[in-house]
Amino acid sequence: xxxxxxxxxxxxxxxxxxxxxxxxxxxxxxxxxxxxxxxxxxxxxxxxxxxxxxxxxxxxxxxxxxxxxxxxxxxxxxxxxxxxxxxxxxxxxxxxxxxxxxxxxxxxxxxxxxxxxxxxxxxxxxxxxxxxxxxxxxxxxxxxxxxxxxxxxxxxxxxxxxxxxxxxxxxxxxxxxxxxxxxxxxxxxxxxxxxxxxxxxxxxxxxxxxxxxxxxxxxxxxxxxxxxxxxxxxxxxxxxxxxxxxxxxxxxxxxxxxxxxxxxxxxxxxxxxxxxxxxxxxxxxxxxxxxxxxxxxxxxxxxxxxxxxxxxxxxxxxxxxxxxxxxxxxxxxxxxxxxxxxxxxxxxxxxxxxxxxxxxxxxxxxxxxxxxxxxxxxxxxx
Ligand code: APR
Ligand code: PHB
Numbered sequence: 339x340x341x342x343x344x345x346x347x348x349x350x351x352x353x354x355x356x357x358x359x360x361x362x363x364x365x366x367x368x369x370x371x372x373x374x375x376x377x378x379x380x381x382x383x384x385x386x387x388x389x390x391x392x393x394x395x396x397x398x399x400x401x402x403x404x405x406x407x408x409x410x411x412x413x414x415x416x417x418x419x420x421x422x423x424x425x426x427x428x429x430x431x432x433x434x435x436x437x438x439x440x441x442x443x444x445x446x447x448x449x450x451x452x453x454x455x456x457x458x459x460x461x462x463x464x465x466x467x468x469x470x471x472x473x474x475x476x477x478x479x480x481x482x483x484x485x486x487x488x489x490x491x492x493x494x495x496x497x498x499x500x501x502x503x504x505x506x507x508x509x510x511x512x513x514x515x516x517x518x519x520x521x522x523x524x525x526x527x528x529x530x531x532x533x534x535x536x537x538x539x540x541x542x543x544x545x546x547x548x549x550x551x552x553x554x555x556x557x558x559x560x561x562x563x564x565x566x567x568x569x570x571x572x573x574x575x576x577x578x579x580x581x582x583x584x585x586x587x588x589x590x591x592x593x594x595x596x597x598x599x600x601x602x603x604x605x606x607x608x609x610x611x612x613x614x615x616x617x618x619x620x621x622x623x624x625x626x627x628x629x630x631x632x633x634x635x636x637x638x639x640x641x642x643x644x645x646x647x648x649x650x651x652x653x654x655x656x657x658x659x660x661x662x663x664x665x666x667x668x669x670x671x672x673x674x675x676x677x678x679x680x681x682x683x684x685x686x687x688x689x690x691x692x693x694x695x696x697x698x699x700x701x702x703x704x705x706x707x708x709x710x711x712x713x714x715x716x717x718x719x720x
Contacts, residue, residue, distance in 0.1 A: 341365040342473045343644060344485035346461055346498055348454050349586035350439060350599070351616030351675050352491035353446035356453055357397040357639040358606035364648055367483060368454040369461055369474060373494075374447055381520055383664040384543055384551060385410075387717025388432045389657035390634040399445040406546070407437030413715065415680075415701070419579050422702050423529070427652060429705075436530075437632045439630055454569045456667045464503050469703070486611070487655075489640065492600070493617040500636060502609045509602035512677060513684060514538070516687035517556045525550045526578075526586045532625070533578050534680040534698065539625075540577035544712055550587075553624075555681055562594045570594070601674055603666060606659040611660055612658035615640055620666050622673035625680060631668040631717055636662045638720050655694040665718065672714040 340394040343359055345352040347372025356366045368376065386394075386407070394400040411427035427433050447454065458481075472483045490498020499505065525544035533540040539557035545551055554574055556565070565573075567590060575583035602621040607614040616633030639662050643654030678696050682692070701707045 339367065339482070340484045341367045342464075342468070342486050342648070343489060344367065344483045345489040345491055346463065346472065347490070347492035347496055347601050347616075347618065348372075348374075348456070348595055349491065349493060349616065349686075350446070350630055351618075352489065353443065353450060353454070353632070353636055353642055354392055354393060354397060355489060355491065355615065355637045356392070357399060357662040359444055359644060360453065361396075361398060362645050362648075366453065368450070369458045369472065369483070369579070370454055370456050372463070373456050378440055378444055378447070378588055381551075381595070381629060382441065383624070383630040384436055384438050384545055385631075386435040386437055386442070387631040387634065388434065389717045389720055390637070391435050392401070393634055393638060394442060394445070397440075397446070397449070399449050399624075399716055401432050402461060402581065403435060403437045403442060403590055406441070407435045408544075408546070410432050410529055414527065414529055415532040415698075416531055416535075416579050416582070417698050417702070418535060420702070421531070421579050421582075424708055424712055424715070426712045426716050429709045430716045432716035434627075434716055436544060453673050461492075461497055463490065463498055463612055466501060466612045470611040475582070481584065487644065488612045489677050490612055490614040490618045491616050492535040493622050496618050496619050498612065498614055499604050501612055501660045502614065503716075504605065504606075506605045507602065507603070508601060510601040510619075512681070513558065514555045514681060515560070515596045515598045516541075516553045516624060517560065517562065517570065517596045518551065518553045519544070519567075519591045521550050521552070521572055521589045521591050522548060522587040524548060525548045526582055529584060531578070532680055534678075535577040535666070535683070536579050537573070539681045540574055542578070542582070553564075556596060558598060560596060562596050565594065566595075567591050597624070598683070599625075599677065601670055603663070605663060605705055606650055608659045608663050613655070615662075619662075620670065624672040624673075626669070626715065627677040628673045632666055635665045635720050641677060668714070
């Protein structure tokens with residue numbers, strides 16, 4: 339098989355890029371190791387920056403997002419009993435869209451048809467400095483795709499990053515994880531609530547008016563089995579303002595999992611004719627809702643650079659890594675800051691504790707600080 343762009347990874351990054359290129363008449367194929375149902379079974383992000391929404395519409399897959407997603411013009415931040423609304427729309431002129439990653443991935447799959455090959459194994463990007471090709475096996479049979487470019491959109495545990503020579507990796511881990519619960523209950527609040535409490539962080543989010551998503555910070559040593567539903571709901575209530583806890587509607591969890599938090603960036607994001615995008619190149623703690631949205635700007639830059647290349651201009655591809663990383667690092671900074679602001683760090687000194695409390699006190703007392711949070715949360719320009 340020969341296509342212009344071979345894409346490794348059928349998550350949001352790979353699918354969105356393939357669909358955008360397709361509409362430009364640029365041929366691609368997506369190699370995904372798991373089945374479509376397996377990919378759709380992952381419960382991931384839920385908040386889309388306005389730039390992501392524009393890309394979905396440009397890709398011709400934004401209709402259900404606009405029909406079923408919820409436009410959110412604000413979020414709440416609570417510190418104990420004190421709760422403040424961040425007026426995203428008023429402070430930044432933009433809003434965010436609450437629409438599950440599962441749903442937008444489904445919308446992309448429905449548009450992609452046969453351009454996704456599921457169940458691939460032994461994927462290897464090759465010929466990166468010459469004539470690129472990808473080898474893989476499918477149902478035990480060897481296969482190969484010849485292409486002009488290879489996109490590594492295969493996530494943090496993918497193979498593509500290993501093909502980047504002279505790579506530099508930056509990162510940190512956090513001394514806690516997030517226990518997430520999905521429940522078919524009405525959300526406790528019409529807008530998201532990020533809550534800092536002496537017992538640890540909690541987040542009240544949603545997927546729709548009948549599907550709620552909640553998180554609490556837990557020690558890394560915990561497992562989901564340590565948290566039966568009753569224990570989870572009781573702890574969540576302890577970490578919310580009383581008025582919010584009192585109106586929390588609990589119910590059986592339909593999904594429960596613990597995710598560790600990490601910050602990670604790999605530089606550069608390209609080597610020869612291989613380009614990394616999304617989680618393959620960078621990971622953020624979920625506090626700032628930037629994981630999926632940082633992938634979106636990579637896709638935006640790659641989409642325009644590849645379209646320009648096939649129109650005779652190679653500059654975009656040559657400058658991709660530097661351009662993508664400039665925005666990735668801003669998402670890293672914001673995600674690290676939101677995480678540092680709202681979580682309880684067991685080992686921090688009294689000075690660090692005081693700084694954390696002052697950071698939140700400054701945020702609540704300064705429109706400039708709130709404006710800075712708002713412009714980062716809705717998404718900095720591409
Ligand atoms: N061969 C083929 N496919 C692979 C390989 C491989 N060797 N390794 C991984 N994959 C697939 C995974 O099965 C996954 O479906 O690549 C896809 C990568 O998708 P994601 O991990 O979702 O990464 P990305 O598309 O960049 O989207 C980032 O997804 O994980 C969330 O929080 C993250 O919201 C962010 C978003
Ligand atoms: C979610 O709904 O899963 C979600 C929302 C906001 C975040 C993180 C996760 O910051």
